[in-house]
Amino acid sequence: MTGIFNIVNANLNSLVKQIMAPKRNDKILEIGFGSGKLIHEMAKTTTEGTVEGIDLSDTMLNQASKVNKQYISTGIVKLQKGVCINLPYDNESFDKLCSVNTLYFLGDPDKCFQEMFRVLKHGGKIVIGFRDNIQMKDLNLNRDIFNVYSLDEVIDLLTTSGFSDAHIVKKNGKWLMSYCAVATKPTAQY
Numbered sequence: 001m002t003g004i005f006n007i008v009n010a011n012l013n014s015l016v017k018q019i020m021a022p023k024r025n026d027k028i029l030e031i032g033f034g035s036g037k038l039i040h041e042m043a044k045t046t047t048e049g050t051v052e053g054i055d056l057s058d059t060m061l062n063q064a065s066k067v068n069k070q071y072i073s074t075g076i077v078k079l080q081k082g083v084c085i086n087l088p089y090d091n092e093s094f095d096k097l098c099s100v101n102t103l104y105f106l107g108d109p110d111k112c113f114q115e116m117f118r119v120l121k122h123g124g125k126i127v128i129g130f131r132d133n134i135q136m137k138d139l140n141l142n143r144d145i146f147n148v149y150s151l152d153e154v155i156d157l158l159t160t161s162g163f164s165d166a167h168i169v170k171k172n173g174k175w176l177m178s179y180c181a182v183a184t185k186p187t188a189q190y
Helices: 001-018 037-043 058-069 067-075 109-119 133-137 151-160
Strands: 027-031 050-055 077-081 095-098 120-128 162-170 178-184
Touching: 001 037, 001 095, 001 120, 001 162, 001 178, 027 037, 027 109, 037 050, 037 058, 037 067, 037 077, 050 058, 058 067, 058 077, 058 109, 095 109, 109 120, 109 151, 120 151, 151 162, 151 178
Parallel strands: 027 050, 027 095, 050 077, 095 120
Antiparallel strands: 120 178, 162 178
């Protein structure tokens, strides 16, 4: 199953990494890291910072820990089990934050986006990779599990949580269009 996710998500993960533009000393958080491939790719660049991840699945935590074993041993990567609605991080802990194909599973998206806002530093960037409601409606998905969103709805989630400059970046893929909602946490006003 992990192999299928890696193939289908490769284009979207590539777009997220490109937009995240990890730097050597960044502190990055990925919410719902799945197999850990995106964390692994960002850790190659973030050699003097950290790439942390949180996921609610024990299976994904085990898989991602294997994929990132070398980076975990050097302290660059830190993974843990947890949920978005109650992130176990201090306020303003991260320079950048991303999440790929997790939006559909958020039980309380408003609360999750408020938590993302809380842990991101002022001036920090958020990137949400997803498939829109038009693409998702063509898939045979259990609507009790999957919540789908239009591009405007994702922008609204970011904006109402306090993010600014929210916009959509898109990239054509072999099977599906990849979308990223990108925004920043405004700089502090003193």
